[in-house]
Amino acid sequence: MPAPITALDWRGPLADAVRAELDSKTKPPGSLGRLETLALQLALIQNVPRPRLDSARCLVFAADHGVAAQGVSPYPQAVTAQMVANFLAGGAAISVLAREFDCALSVVDCGVLSAQPTPHPQLLDRRLGAGTASLLEGPALSPQQVETALANGAALIDALPARAYAFGEMGIGNTTSAAALMHASTALDAAQCTGRGTGLDDPGLARKQAVVADAVARQGRSEDPRLLLSRYGGFEIATLCGAMLGAAAARSVVLVDGFIATAAAAMALRIDRALRGYLVFAHVSAEAPHARWLAELQAEPLLDLGLRLGEGSGAILGLPLLRAACALLADMATFAGAGVTERT
Ligand SMILES: Cc1cc2ncn([C@H]3O[C@H](COP(=O)(O)O)[C@@H](O)[C@H]3O)c2cc1C
Numbered sequence: 219m220p221a222p223i224t225a226l227d228w229r230g231p232l233a234d235a236v237r238a239e240l241d242s243k244t245k246p247p248g249s250l251g252r253l254e255t256l257a258l259q260l261a262l263i264q265n266v267p268r269p270r271l272d273s274a275r276c277l278v279f280a281a282d283h284g285v286a287a288q289g290v291s292p293y294p295q296a297v298t299a300q301m302v303a304n305f306l307a308g309g310a311a312i313s314v315l316a317r318e319f320d321c322a323l324s325v326v327d328c329g330v331l332s333a334q335p336t337p338h339p340q341l342l343d344r345r346l347g348a349g350t351a352s353l354l355e356g357p358a359l360s361p362q363q364v365e366t367a368l369a370n371g372a373a374l375i376d377a378l379p380a381r382a383y384a385f386g387e388m389g390i391g392n393t394t395s396a397a398a399l400m401h402a403s404t405a406l407d408a409a410q411c412t413g414r415g416t417g418l419d420d421p422g423l424a425r426k427q428a429v430v431a432d433a434v435a436r437q438g439r440s441e442d443p444r445l446l447l448s449r450y451g452g453f454e455i456a457t458l459c460g461a462m463l464g465a466a467a468a469r470s471v472v473l474v475d476g477f478i479a480t481a482a483a484a485m486a487l488r489i490d491r492a493l494r495g496y497l498v499f500a501h502v503s504a505e506a507p508h509a510r511w512l513a514e515l516q517a518e519p520l521l522d523l524g525l526r527l528g529e530g531s532g533a534i535l536g537l538p539l540l541r542a543a544c545a546l547l548a549d550m551a552t553f554a555g556a557g558v559t560e561r562t
């Protein structure tokens with residue numbers, strides 16, 4: 219069972235004090251927009267009036283998917299392991315961004331088809347198997363694998379503490395897994411939940427929609443997040459889900475990436491609703507169903523850059539905004555301190 223999460227109190231004395239402090243700064247009230255909300259959210263997460271973001275980590279969760287055999291991705295499954303090697307060699311988009319933002323990067327192998335041939339200091343072995351079973355034919359994960367994945371994710375947070383986490387994923391076929399999770403847990407139909415992923419053409423998209431529709435017709439809808447993860451999840455999605463819950467239990471902020479990370483967040487929210495206050499939805503992906511799912515979750519993403527990569531690339535771009543929010547709350551002068559006249 220994941221550790222309990224303390225729900226944030228947006229109406230309590232700390233929230234009032236931070237709002238008053240923000241309003242005392244040399245700016246019209248509210249003029250720093252979302253940065254003010256972020257500063258308040260970080261204060262409540264850390265339960266202090268002056269939150270700090272002195273440590274940040276990016277974790278990329280990787281695994282393979284049995285459903286890839288159904289032709290739901292234009293890329294071969296081997297790309298998952300090849301990209302893990304690329305993350306470790308420092309050449310992937312997330313490798314570059316993590317360096318740029320001075321953010322520690324680790325890659326978690328949750329069950330890539332072929333394990334990396336050599337150990338690497340940034341590679342963590344949390345393998346649950348050599349890829350999942352196909353979600354089209356039956357449960358992708360066993361109930362025991364779901365429990366192990368959730369526990370692995372939470373334990374990673376204890377092993378790698380940080381004030382902020384940018385979580386990402388890598389797994390060819392995982393937009394199909396995310397689409398099935400969305401279709402099975404919302405009222406939306408398969409077409410509304412399925413996008414082009416890494417760039418399917420029209421016949422490919424039609425095939426993927428049919429796979430998502432058939433899988434959910436066969437295995438069914440559910441309200442139970444563990445059952446949903448078992449039927450449709452990936453090893454990386456379930457581990458990511460546990461890591462999000464663990465991060466919130468440790469009072470760290472979670473930057474949510476794109477469509478697949480949102481699938482993990484949606485399942486994690488069904489496990490513990492108190493997670494909600496700890497999540498910052500960093501961006502809206504160009505994967506069509508992502509905007510719909512964010513709307514369902516009443517989440518307002520920080521950025522809309524047309525990204526559709528995954529890896530945590532959108533999540534990590536939220537990090538400088540979180541840092542900016544903390545710096546403004548800590549370092550801006552007040553009207554009284556700077557001798558600036560307040561509004562009449
Ligand atoms: C070279 C390459 C790098 C990636 N980095 C992330 N993804 C992204 O694409 C995959 C999901 O898309 P689909 O469901 O269409 O396979 C995931 O691995 C995701 O992280 C990549 C995909 C490719 C090809």
Ligand SMILES: O=C(O)c1cccnc1
Pocket residue numbers: 393415416475476477478479503504505508525526527528529
């Ligand atoms: O939104 C995402 O995270 C995404 C979209 C397409 C492919 N991979 C990831």
